[in-house]
Structures are given as structure tokens and as C-alpha cells.
Amino acid sequence: MAPKYKLTYFPIAGLAEQIRFLFSYGGIEFEDHRIDPESWPTLKSTTPAGQLPTLEVDGKVLFQSIAIDRYLGHIVGLAGKTLLEDCEIDAVADTITDLRLGIRAWYQQEEGPKKEELKEKLLNEIFPFYFSKFEQWAVANGGYLALGRLTWVDIVAASLFEVFDNMAASKLQISSMLNGYPNLQKLQSTVFNIPSIKAWIEKRPADKPH
Amino acid sequence: MAPKYKLTYFPIAGLAEQIRFLFSYGGIEFEDHRIDPESWPTLKSTTPAGQLPTLEVDGKVLFQSIAIDRYLGHIVGLAGKTLLEDCEIDAVADTITDLRLGIRAWYQQEEGPKKEELKEKLLNEIFPFYFSKFEQWAVANGGYLALGRLTWVDIVAASLFEVFDNMAASKLQISSMLNGYPNLQKLQSTVFNIPSIKAWIEKRPADKPH
Numbered sequence: 001m002a003p004k005y006k007l008t009y010f011p012i013a014g015l016a017e018q019i020r021f022l023f024s025y026g027g028i029e030f031e032d033h034r035i036d037p038e039s040w041p042t043l044k045s046t047t048p049a050g051q052l053p054t055l056e057v058d059g060k061v062l063f064q065s066i067a068i069d070r071y072l073g074h075i076v077g078l079a080g081k082t083l084l085e086d087c088e089i090d091a092v093a094d095t096i097t098d099l100r101l102g103i104r105a106w107y108q109q110e111e112g113p114k115k116e117e118l119k120e121k122l123l124n125e126i127f128p129f130y131f132s133k134f135e136q137w138a139v140a141n142g143g144y145l146a147l148g149r150l151t152w153v154d155i156v157a158a159s160l161f162e163v164f165d166n167m168a169a170s171k172l173q174i175s176s177m178l179n180g181y182p183n184l185q186k187l188q189s190t191v192f193n194i195p196s197i198k199a200w201i202e203k204r205p206a207d208k209p210h
Numbered sequence: 211m212a213p214k215y216k217l218t219y220f221p222i223a224g225l226a227e228q229i230r231f232l233f234s235y236g237g238i239e240f241e242d243h244r245i246d247p248e249s250w251p252t253l254k255s256t257t258p259a260g261q262l263p264t265l266e267v268d269g270k271v272l273f274q275s276i277a278i279d280r281y282l283g284h285i286v287g288l289a290g291k292t293l294l295e296d297c298e299i300d301a302v303a304d305t306i307t308d309l310r311l312g313i314r315a316w317y318q319q320e321e322g323p324k325k326e327e328l329k330e331k332l333l334n335e336i337f338p339f340y341f342s343k344f345e346q347w348a349v350a351n352g353g354y355l356a357l358g359r360l361t362w363v364d365i366v367a368a369s370l371f372e373v374f375d376n377m378a379a380s381k382l383q384i385s386s387m388l389n390g391y392p393n394l395q396k397l398q399s400t401v402f403n404i405p406s407i408k409a410w411i412e413k414r415p416a417d418k419p420h
Binding site: 048049050057060062063064066067068070071074075083084086087088090091093094095098101129133 | 270273277278281284294297303339343
């Protein structure tokens with residue numbers, strides 16, 4: 001019998017959308033539980049590491065978004081075929097996290113000279129470094145980030161690039177972080193046009209930022 | 211034929227020691243290549259993500275320390291038996307990384323009021339949160355962090371807890387971050403007393419900080 005999946009997250013795309021994409025890709029039913037942000041302070045201490053998303057699988061609580069992505073990636077057939085292949089995918093995923101943490105450091109900083117400094121660093125160092133790296137990888141891998149074929153990390157990247165743009169691009173006076181990286185734009189478009197993911201995007205709830 | 215492994219890192223424990231522990235645990239020969247820190251600016255652009263450690267396996271270059279740990283964890287028999295078990299290990303590993311990034315934010319901050327503020331946050335929020343979490347997990351898992359048995363994430367934790375202490379404990383006016391967490395102290399001692407790891411610790415080169 002197929003396991004029962006319950007995904008818990010805030011009522012936004014954020015770090016859960018990549019998981020929703022993977023479920024959609026695999027045609028797997030899941031409960032898309034979106035909490036009321038006001039309930040978070042109470043709920044927080046009941047989660048394994050004080051964070052969301054969590055994914056309950058027949059009652060067992062999984063946590064850490066990338067760990068969940070990897071788990072589902074194997075289930076939906078988007079993992080490596082060998083340990084070396086999995087390691088290549090994993091390294092790309094952790095490098096996307098490095099970029100995400102660079103963006104977060106700026107995003108969470110209070111307004112002021114330090115925030116301006118982090119913004120300059122983001123635009124002049126962090127973005128060029130990571131996006132040109134990812135662009136190179138996409139070129140070397142026939143439009144994907146690893147292994148020369150679609151893997152779970154492409155789904156993660158496509159989703160997070162959208163989340164980053166929705167969160168921060170306008171605040172950085174750019175229309176998209178992917179400007180100037182045609183192979184990353186193409187990668188995102190490839191993922192968004194996978195029929196099952198396209199169908200999800202068309203029906204998904206809008207973000208409810210608080 | 212066994213693959214040829216070449217680990218490249220700075221001449222310190224840092225993020226490579228957990229990999230050296232895993233090789234030692236598995237009785238696997240590896241080249242422990244420690245670069246001259248002065249060569250790093252030149253070497254940096256030749257690495258996949260501008261970071262060390264890297265691990266060459268028959269010429270293929272693996273990167274991101276946790277991805278390498280996971281790869282070796284499978285090879286030396288310290289991974290999960292199912293995808294769900296692997297996900298549990300992975301989530302613990304990524305939570306240790308969250309703690310590491312909290313320490314790094316304070317460590318890399320220039321001296322000044324902001325550094326003092328980050329120090330207070332580390333001592334009063336971040337350490338109690340993460341170490342009491344890990345302590346609970348160790349209690350629930352018979353002295354290990356996941357699955358009720360030794361896995362690769364215990365090796366990673368034991369090594370990183372030592373690295374954190376060597377790097378930062380004295381600067382925080384504490385003798386060890388593990389003070390008050392007896393099950394984590396015991397976990398570290400369990401790992402350090404595995405005969406193959408004990409033998410490595412006795413013969414390993416001392417750190418050469420620059």
C-alpha cells in the first residue's frame with residue numbers, strides 16, 4: 001500500500017514548493033498542510049528541529065528540506081544510479097544551499113549600511129559566482145545541473161530560483177536573478193513545462209505572506 | 211580494484227577530519243593531500259565550487275563535505291538500510307550544519323558590538339537549542355544520533371564537535387561546548403575509541419593554522 005504523506009509548511013512556496021513539485025512529478029498524492037502562521041510559535045517546539053517543512057510518512061516525521069528532496073528524488077526515479085552519481089547530485093544541492101544562505105544573510109539584515117554592504121556583495125560577488133557556476137554546469141550537462149539528465153536537484157533549483165526571485169529580485173532592482181544566464185532560464189522552463197509540474201503550477205494556491 | 215582516493219584540504223582538521231575518520235573507520239587507504247595555504251588563491255578557481263575539501267575518486271572530483279561523508283558512509287557500511295533511514299541520517303547531518311553556520315557567523319564577524327551580540331546569541335540561544343536537541347536524540351537512540359546505532363553522522367558529529375571546540379571554545383570562555391551534555395560527550399568518546407579511529411587520532415598530523 002502506498003504510504004500516506006503529509007507535508008507541513010507555511011502557506012507559501014518557500015522551501016516546500018520543491019517538495020510539492022517532486023510529489024507532482026511522481027504523481028504521488030500528498031496532504032498539502034499549510035499552517036496558519038499565527039500557530040507557528042506553538043507548533044515550533046513540536047517539530048524535530050524547530051523548522052518547517054516536515055513530511056510525515058505513515059506517521060514518521062522527516063525534516064530538513066534537502067533531505068526530504070533526496071528521499072523523494074529516489075522514490076520518483078530522479079536520483080543517481082550509483083553512489084558516485086548521488087554524490088554529484090548532493091554536492092550541487094548543497095551548493096544551491098550555500099547560495100540560499102548568502103541571500104538569506106542579506107534578506108534578514110535590518111535596513112542600514114550593513115544591509116547595503118550585503119546587497120553589494122550579493123550583486124557583485126555571490127550572484128556572479130554561483131550563477132555562473134550553475135550556468136557552466138548546465139552547459140556541461142546538456143541543460144541539467146548534474147549527470148547530463150534530469151535529476152531531483154534540477155527540480156529543487158527551478159523551484160528555488162523562482163522563490164528567490166519572488167522574494168528578493170524586486171528589492172534588488174532586477175527583474176530576475178537569472179538574467180544573463182540563458183541555460184539556467186532554460187533549465188527552469190524545462191522543469192516548469194514537465195506536464196505534471198505544469199499542471200501543479202496551474203492549480204497551486206497563491207502565497208499568503210503575513 | 212579499489213578506487214584511488216585523493217583528499218585535498220588545508221593542513222588542519224576542519225571539514226576534512228570527518229572524511230579522514232570515515233576512511234580510517236573503513237580501513238581504506240587515501241592520499242591525505244594538505245595544501246600550502248599560500249597556494250589556495252590560485253587553486254580556488256580549479257575546484258568545482260571554490261571550496262575545499264574535494265575528494266578525487268579515480269580522477270572524478272567530489273565536493274561538499276557532507277555529500278562526501280554520505281558517499282563514504284555508504285561505502286564503509288554506516289548508512290541507512292532504507293530510504294527512510296537515510297533521510298533520518300541526512301536530516302541530522304543538515305541540522306549539524308545549521309549549528310556550524312551559527313558558529314561561523316560569530317567566528318567570522320569582526321571584533322565589535324555586533325560580534326558581542328552574536329556571541330550572546332550563540333551562548334544563550336543557538337548552543338542550548340542545538341546541543342539539547344542533539345542530546346535528546348542521543349538519549350532516544352541509545353547513545354547515537356539516529357537509528358539507534360552507529361551511522362556516518364555520529365562520526366561527523368564527533369569530529370565537528372572537536373573542531374568547534376578547538377576553534378572557538380576558548381574564545382567563548384568555556385572549556386567545551388559539550389559541557390552539560392553527557393550523552394554527546396559519551397557519543398564523542400565512543401567514536402574516538404573505535405580502534406581504527408583511535409589509531410588515526412594517535413598518528414594524525416597536528417593542525418598547521420596560518
